[in-house]
Amino acid sequence: MSYLNNALVQFFVYVHKLVANLINDPNYSYGLAIIFVTLIIKVILLPLNIKSIRSSIRMTRIQPEAKKLQDKYKNDPQRAQQEMMKLYKEKGVSPFGGCLPLLIQWPILLALYYVFNNITGINGVTFLWIKDLAKPDIVLAVLAGATQYYAGLIMNPSGGKDNPQGKQAAAMNLYMSLFMIVISWKLKAALVLYWVVSNLIQMGQTILTKKLEEKHMAENNA
Structure with a gap:
C-alpha cells in the first residue's frame, strides 16, 4: 500500500503542476487536478469496467432461464443454487460482476x-461551492451517496427481482450508498470530490458500453 500511496502522491503533484501552468488560481487548479486524476484512473480501469458491464448485460438476459430453475427447484434450495451456478458458468456471467469495479x-x-492528508496545498482552497477542499462538505457527502446508488442502479437495473444473488447485489448497492454518505460526512472534500466525479464517469461509461454491447448482440442475433 505504501508504494501505491507514494506513487499517487507524486502523480497528483505532477498533474497539479501541469494544470497550474495553465491556471494559476489554486481555487481552480486543485479542483481541476482532482477531476483530471479521476478521469485518468477511470480510463486505466476501463477494460475492467467494460468486462463487468458485459457480465451485467448477460445476467439480465438469462433472468428467464434463472427464474425457471428457481421455480423447478423451489423445494430444494441447495439444488437450485447448484443449477444456478451451472447456468452462470455456462453463460460466462458472474452474479456480482457489476460490483467488481467498486x-x-x-x-x-x-x-x-x-x-490528500499529506498534501497541504489544498488547505483553505475553494472550488465551486466547496469552501475548503481540506474540510468535509455536506453537499458533497450527499452527492457521493446519490451518485454511488445511481451508478450501481444503472449497472444492475433489474434490481435483482428474479434471483437471490441479484437481491444481494441490490442490497449491497443500497448499503454502500448509505455508507458513503456516512463516511463522506467527515472526509476531506477533496477525496469526496474524487468519488463523486468517479461515479459520474462510471455512469457515462456504463450507459455507453451497454448501448454498444446491446447493439453488438442485436447484430449477432440478426
Whole structure:
C-alpha cells in the first residue's frame, strides 16, 4: 500500500503542476487536478469496467432461464443454487460482476485518502461551492451517496427481482450508498470530490458500453 500511496502522491503533484501552468488560481487548479486524476484512473480501469458491464448485460438476459430453475427447484434450495451456478458458468456471467469495479476502487480510494492528508496545498482552497477542499462538505457527502446508488442502479437495473444473488447485489448497492454518505460526512472534500466525479464517469461509461454491447448482440442475433 505504501508504494501505491507514494506513487499517487507524486502523480497528483505532477498533474497539479501541469494544470497550474495553465491556471494559476489554486481555487481552480486543485479542483481541476482532482477531476483530471479521476478521469485518468477511470480510463486505466476501463477494460475492467467494460468486462463487468458485459457480465451485467448477460445476467439480465438469462433472468428467464434463472427464474425457471428457481421455480423447478423451489423445494430444494441447495439444488437450485447448484443449477444456478451451472447456468452462470455456462453463460460466462458472474452474479456480482457489476460490483467488481467498486471493489477494485477501494484500494485506490484508501491511497487517495493518504494523498490528500499529506498534501497541504489544498488547505483553505475553494472550488465551486466547496469552501475548503481540506474540510468535509455536506453537499458533497450527499452527492457521493446519490451518485454511488445511481451508478450501481444503472449497472444492475433489474434490481435483482428474479434471483437471490441479484437481491444481494441490490442490497449491497443500497448499503454502500448509505455508507458513503456516512463516511463522506467527515472526509476531506477533496477525496469526496474524487468519488463523486468517479461515479459520474462510471455512469457515462456504463450507459455507453451497454448501448454498444446491446447493439453488438442485436447484430449477432440478426
